Amino acid sequence: MTTFPNIFSLQGETALITGGGTGIGRAIAECMHQAGATIVLTGRRENLLQEQVSRLGDRAHYVVHDVTQLDQAHVLREKAEALVGPVTCLVNNAGIHMKKEAVKTTTQEFQLVLDTHVLGSHALTVEFAPGMMERKHGSILFTASMASLFGIPKVIAYTAAKSAYVGMVKGLATEFSPHGLRVNAIAPGWIDTDMSRQAFAGDPARLEKILARTPTGELGQSSDVGWAAVYLASPAAHFVTGTILPVDGGVSIGF
Known part of the structure; x- marks a missing residue:
């Protein structure tokens, strides 16, 4: 029987985190690294990835990758495996946000959000899941949102993408779990990040409403x-x- 605190340890695990250079992705990487995992960060901005890997030190690596390049998912897997061996945890965290009224959101804008969140995460899941199932060991995580759980105005494309994660998690878990591969999501509430601080700086009433x-x-x-x-x-x-799993200070159940 695994003992405390080893039951929460990620020693021996290798996690690939998309969008790992900033915000929540960076925090997931830091916490997993502290828990003992080897990590591979991915993102489009190499300078941010380099900075994070340098700060973390041993057991931290990066591969520059754009999740919207769907036909390059296999390249990311090959590069990651060349660096660290089999990946045992995939964190589908990369995403973009677009605040715009629904009737002013163009098809092209909507498609870009879907490509980044939904199709990008699907492409990587298709690449990494077979190996995990073959080894009978693995975990896939999605970063969902409060927009997965209730309506938020002026973010229709983002809401559609994050709501799709709910269905993907349930469908993939049903399909993959009998093969030793678990699939879950975290739905963050309003988190204090550089991006949120910038947003609230110009809209104090919104911060007051959220709190x-x-x-x-x-x-x-x-x-x-x-x-x-x-x-x-x-x-x-x-x-x-x-x-x-909502991590939201009770927003999704409060009044």
Whole structure:
């Protein structure tokens, strides 16, 4: 029987985190690395990836990759495996946000958001899942959103993409779990990141509204999401699959 705290350890695991150079992706990478995992960060901006890997040190690597280049998913897998061997945890975290009224959102804009979130994560899942199932060991995580759980105005493309994650997690978990591969998602609430700070700086009323409807009365920290990801990827979550875990200070159940 695995003992505490080893049951939460990621020693021996190798995690690939898309969008790992900034924000929540960076926090997931940091927490998984602290938990003992070898990590591979991916993203489009090499300078950010280099900075993060340099800061983390041993067991940290990166591969520059754009998830919207769907036909290059196999290249990412090959490069990652050449660096660290088999990947045991895939974190589909890369995404883009677009705030725009629904009637002003063009088909091209909608498609770009879907390509980044939905088709990008599917392409990587198709690449990494077979090896995990063959080894009877693996975990796939998706970064969902409050937009997966309830309506938020002026983010229709983002809402559609993040809502799709809910269906993907349930469908993939049903298909993959009998083969030793668990699939889950985290739905972050409003988190204190560089991006959110910039948004709130120009819209203090929005921050006030968010805090008013958050039962804990505060913004979350990126590490709150990071440690939730560690749990879901660890042996402690052996019997957890197909779930959407809100990390939101109670927003999704509060009034």
